[in-house]
Amino acid sequence: MNIRCIIVDDEPLAREGMELLVKDISFLQLVAQCSNAMEANEVLVAEKIDLMFLDIQMPRIRGIDFLKSLTVKPLVIITTAYPNYALEGFELNVLDYLVKPITPERFLQSVNRARALFTDTPAPADHLFIKTGHGFEKIAYAEILFIEGAQNYITIHTAKGKYMTLATIKSAENQLPPGKFLRVHKSYIVAADKIQAFSGNEITSGTHKIPVSKNHRDELMKLIDQRLIRK
Incomplete structure (x- = not known):
């Protein structure tokens, strides 16, 4: 490598x-x-x-x-x-x-x-840590719905709640395991298995509506096409 x-x-x-x-x-x-x-x-x-x-x-x-x-x-x-x-x-x-x-x-x-x-090839991690005001918070990848970026901060949305930390959306993307998460917008990364619906330019994940940009729409359509039930 x-x-x-x-x-x-x-x-x-x-x-x-x-x-x-x-x-x-x-x-x-x-x-x-x-x-x-x-x-x-x-x-x-x-x-x-x-x-x-x-x-x-x-x-x-x-x-x-x-x-x-x-x-x-x-x-x-x-x-x-x-x-x-x-x-x-x-x-x-x-x-x-x-x-x-x-x-x-x-x-x-x-x-x-x-x-x-x-x-070295250790077993892949199933979680990440973020720095908070009180120390460090462990978040399992399986709990993440989507990640929202705003300037130098990200907010990780989970079914249990949301967590904000000082980081860029790019650094978060690099940290996440490939194949499990998808960049759909300059400010949003979604967990592929948490996508419930896609219509127009929006994804539904839980109770949230997440925008999809034109630049990232093709990758999303590839994912949907791979799992689409056909005639």
Whole structure:
């Protein structure tokens, strides 16, 4: 498998050096280079990223502070010239801490650790956790009716109630198991087995009416066509 990664570093020469290291590894796929945390955040929202090489000392937002701000994090390997931040980095569950200048041997050791995590095949999870004001809430996939996104927040609707957390609809989509959930609108993801009816541009799920956009209608029709009773 390819591990999709980004490089986040404010120094152009450091980014170039990291790019050369990444391109030498067949299982790494470089998606983007970012010069600051704001650029990296845009990529993480728009793309599925498995691994982030993150510098610490950057203008405006330090790498450590950026990492703390993320609700959904890829695997992270810190790349820095400052070894004194190692403890703080590992407290944030980073995969590894590489001190510049980074040798090819040390880089290979680090990314092989990442590959080992991705090639392990644990039993698929049947739930997710979201961060709430009181800690963390466990929500079973089977309970989810649909997920509604609004700017940087999502609301997960279940038969028992609804739960709001700080996250993007894109990050929620990446977290969900494939085949069980369907994006039907820029702001909505529905559980496929909870769709009760579809008419016009609306889905019925429980007591809720959910809009379907033109861009996502074809995927919904494919699902219905697969399960349609015919003459």
